[in-house]
Amino acid sequence: MAAGVDRDSVEVNSKFFTSSYKKYAPHALWLAPLAFLGLFYFYPMGSILEISFSRIEGSQAAPFIQALASERVRRVLGFTFFQASLSTALTLLVGLPGAYLLARYDFRGKSLLRALTGIAFVLPTLVVAAAFNAMLGPRGWVNVGLMELFDLSQPPIQFINTFSAILIAHVFYNTTIVLRMVGDYWSHIDPRMGQAAQVLGANRLQTLLRVILPLLMPVIITAALLVFIFNFTSFGVILVLGGPRFATLEVEIFYQTVSLFNLPLAATLSILQLACTLILTILYTRLSAKLTRPLSLRPRKYTQRKLTSWRSKLLAALLVIMLLGMLTAPLIALAARSFTRLDPEPGQHAFFASGLTLDFYKELTTNRRGSLFYVSPLTAIAVSTGYAAATVFLALALGLPAAWALARNSNSKFNRFIDPIIMLPLGTSAVTLGLGFIVAFNRPPLDLRASILLIPLAHTLVALPFVVRSLTPSLRSIRPRLRQAAQVMGASPMQVFRHIDLPMVGRALLVAATFAFTISLGEFGATALIARPEYPTIPIMIYRFISQPGALNYGQALALSTILMAATAAGMLAIERFRIADVGEF
Amino acid sequence: MNGLQIVNIHRSFGEISALAGITFDVVLGEIVAVLGPSGCGKSTLLAVIAGLEVPDRGEMLWDGKTLTEIPTYRRGFGLMFQDFALFPHKNVFQNVAFGLQMVKMTEPEIKKRVGETLQLVGLPGFEKRDVNTLSGGEGQRVALARSLAPYPRLLMLDEPLGSLDRNLRERLVLDLKSILQMSDQTALYVTHDQEEAFAIADRVVVMNAGQVEQFDIPERIYRQPASIFVARFLGLTNLIQGNVRQHGDTRIVDTAIGEWPFDGDYTGEVTVLIRPDTVHLNADSQCQLSGIMSELSFRGATCRIIINVNGVPFTFELPSNMDLPREGENIQLCFDPEEAIQLFPKSN
Known part of the structure; x- marks a missing residue:
């Protein structure tokens, strides 16, 4: 008898147990995420369409037609x-x-x-x-x-x-x-495929071209x-x-x-x-x-070898x-x-001290020109952090219910229809999102030009697909089995929540939050269009510094970039650390 | 009575009747196996006993007291899932310790008990391991340790070896039995594999379509299957239609391949089972069965042969230390009808 034939498991049976209220409740979870997408994705995109297809006074045709005819x-x-x-x-x-x-x-x-x-x-x-x-x-x-x-x-x-x-x-x-x-x-393709080809008389090149490449195509x-x-x-x-x-x-x-x-x-x-x-x-x-759904995928331990020959070691x-x-x-x-001085600053000419320095970082805090309109890079760091925090809050508040609905029943027709809609902003370029915000929210009924929320809203749009994609599998991995196992071992409903649901959801939330935070910190395309001059984010500040001449501007751009790089790397390490290993994975 | 009593349990899901009147019992210290094909309701039965499913009607008793109103987490039972359901966010120690923390054991006691249980299942020193890195066999052992650790009154195992490959299963089933016996554990063992059930259980419940077909010790289930279903499920496939008639003082069962005296109170049309392991080779004319060898496979101590009697194939097992006819040759087999034949009411 084949192993594991018997699948009439407790898990499957308990599906029959769900009452009709459970069947319809998940749809309510979609309310907030869909309202958000409608207002901040579809409405701006619609405004873009409207502008490019409506004729402007005194011109021959709609801008769309004109543009297509243009050589540029x-x-x-x-x-x-x-x-x-x-x-x-x-x-x-x-x-x-x-x-x-x-x-x-x-x-x-x-x-x-x-x-x-x-x-x-x-x-x-x-x-x-x-x-x-x-x-x-x-x-x-x-x-x-x-x-x-x-x-x-x-x-x-x-x-x-x-x-x-x-x-x-x-x-x-x-x-x-x-x-x-x-x-x-x-790494999951069975190496025996190649071996089989070689036994059948194919040389290494033929094996690669006729067997491995088609499998990988x-x-x-x-x-x-x-x-x-x-x-x-x-x-x-x-x-x-x-x-x-x-x-x-x-x-x-x-x-x-x-x-x-x-x-x-x-x-x-x-x-x-x-x-x-x-x-x-x-x-x-x-x-x-x-x-x-590829052919037989093999666990990695069967497909990987050690490098043995001297030649392969060298090539590797x-x-x-x-x-x-x-x-x-x-x-x-x-x-x-960012820590090294290599070239002279204005006024120093050829005579300057090169070597390690913290000057570029110190410079971030000083207003050398004494200008009234000067915005300190420190402000940018504070602004970016604030926007990122708001993005985390919004993205989690909207992403959690969506992920929950998806995790509960990913195969329902409704969810399969909605899933790609949530992912749409991912397939929309950042600059287009920014432009959409400009044309949609610069005028009534929703004039958000002055709103401090405009950028976090745009960042949330970018972060939401990542949040949903990282939360859904984690929530799904809290299978009913795990709760049942805890119950049988004597955990009361409260204890099940505390020991099983909370820690697992908690870690998933932490991972999703880090995603949202780092995405917001680094976002440039949309921000470049809608950021207000007095509240630049870190990437905007880097852009300003790097497009201006001078060793100090250059140094400050690098210093800010290094800070942003460190923050992003730390975020990614945290994600690797807190991600719960995928249970079903090989 | 001490132990578990299941009395006439019913549970249906919509149209499907998963359990249709299940009755059996588990005495303290005993291992009972629930054996049946896929979809016969075995796992639903476990879920009902664990309290994860509520029966439509029927009674469950522990030491004579009803279990029905007691929630899962107060039943003091253990359940080992087929896919182990190890907590992916906890390491081996934390998984095994979970049930102990639920009964408010002290830290040093928990440490000692976890170490002890891991030792028992053959994984000493595995405390710090991440459960996501365990092999199939190791995961199975950790799951066993986790369900054994809190001294459950009853340990239920749902196809515990089902997700492992054949070789590993044969080795582990014996380990499992000695571990359960060593800790004097009362257990209910669900499986679809008869060899596993017979190897591990003191008594076996054979289930089919939500009902108990037979509840007995392994030997008797094999020697006297209670129904054609049980016989077929155990691989006893030499079944042929027959007719019982009175012949003087004795009754004789008449089939297409021969007629044999029979002692019992059947009359009319019946199904006849000829046991595969009760025949021997005989060159005499006094034999009960003669046919043509159509297949022979050597299995070590025994040979399995398929012989063709009037166009109907029959399977038998013979000791392999004899000279058997070759394929295509005639073969004569003898058996003691009393030992070899069992009758059932006629099936369709």
Whole structure:
């Protein structure tokens, strides 16, 4: 008799026990989250549509039609696709060998490598931009070093404001997606598939091309699509590292809104952006849903080997060093540069003390110009923290009921319909969200221009999908079985709540809260459009410093970036630490 | 009476009647196995006894006193789930200690008892381990330790070996039995595997479609299955239709493959069971059954043979130290009808 045939379990039976009130109560849990999305997602998106399709006095056609005919818009659209495709291809090129190594081999330092690559992915884009600036920018380590070495008067390497800068930064923070997604999937593919092919007479290359790659193709395409979406909607990196010459849809929306106040054109570009990301996201969701039912997945311990031969060890070492170097060098450069003085300040000329310094951090607290309109970076830190706290509160208040409803019955038709709607803001670019807020809440009936809540509301929109996605599996893992087990062992209903539900929900909430907090701290795209000058967030402050000349501004940008990087890394470590290991996972 | 008494328990879920009048008892210190196919209501029965489900009618007694009104957490029973249901947010020590904390044991006592129980299940020193990193066999042992630790009056085990692979199961079932006996534990053991049930239990309840088919010691269940269902479930498949007629002083059961004297009070149409392990090889003409060897499989001490008698296959087990005819050859088997034959009322 097969093991575990008997499934007429207590758990299944108790489903019959649920009365009809329990059947309908979960729908009530959706009230607040749906009202929120209606007001702060669908209403702004509707306003964007309205602006771009309604005709303006004295013009021939609606801005939408005009925009499509414009040469510039077509160029922007073309460049957006071009840079996203190229970045994606490069990311796959760098990521796939690493994915193979992580999937098939067990070696020392592997978990460290995984953790470090994770940090690269979650860093705010402005921190990534600042990090590359610290490494390869005109005041960065490489250029200053070369200038010193060869006694040059100009930085020899032109990195900032080049196309390569955009590509390299994209590869930097998206490689992790390929490593994780493809690597995880690969690690569960039975190595006997390859062995079977070899026994049947296929050589290693044939095995790779005919057996392994076709097996991996779905996950490679899915990962590539996700990377493409990120590159397509990339904003901070292109704005800061690419400079004014390179405009993607996202950056163009920003310029049209902030610099040119051409809201109708910005709205039209947003519609284009929205349509593209929506199609890509739907495609991605379809593909990744298919991924969850692959052929026989094997537990990892059967699929991984130790590196044995001398040659494989060397190759693996080279690969690991390359990945580690690529993923950590900019971050180390950033942190180190923020504590080091390398070039003269105005007035010091060639005679200055170079070396370790806390000046850039001290500078954050001083108002050198004595300006009345000066906003201290400390204010930005306080503002960011406040916004992040408000975001945590809002995202949890809305996300908990939604996650609860999803966890109780994820297969009900209603929930399956609603789940993708909750995820919609994730597939909408940040700048589009910001623009939506500008056009929707600058006028009655909901004039929120002056409201301090505007930014936390936007951040909540971005954080909500993450909160729901991280809470739902945790809540689901509190299976009725666990409560029953506690009851049988003598736990009263109160004790069951205290010892089982509370600690498990508590940890899940902590993880979700950390997600919301770090997302809010690092959010740049939407904030860049709606932040008020007197209340900048940390990323806005970094952007201001880094776009101004001068060693002190540069140093302060790096110092703020380092602080933000440390906060984000700490948040991610906390998430890893408090996440309850997935019970059903291999 | 001391121990558990289950009297005429009913429980249905809508149209489905999961338990339709269950009656049996568990004496203190005894291990009773509940054996039945998937969906026969075994797990519902456990849930009802644990208090996780409420019976529609019927009575449950412990030491003669009713259990029906007592909530789960005051029954003092233990339940080991098939999927173990270990608390993922607690380590091994905290899992095993949980039941002890619920009965307000002191810290040093808890520490001692957890250590003792982990020792008993063969996992000494596992206290600090994260339960998410345990192997299947280890998880099973921790779950057992957790349910044993608070000295439950009755320990219920719901397919405790069901999620493990065959080899591990055979080894663990014997371990489990000695652990339960060592701690003199009264236990109710639910399984769909007859070998497991027979190996571990003092008495066995065979269940089918929410009803008790037979409740007896393993030997008698095997020797005298109470119904055709029980016989089939135990793998006794040599069943053939027959007719009982009076022949002088004796009764004779007449079938398509032979007729044999029979002592009993059946008349008319019956189903005849021929036990597979009561026949022996005989070259004499005085045999009861002759057919053609159609399959032979060697199993160590015994051989399983399938012979074809007038087109109907029969399975028998013979000691393997004999010269058996080859496949396709004729074979003659003899048996003592009194020992080998059992009659049931005719089935469809």
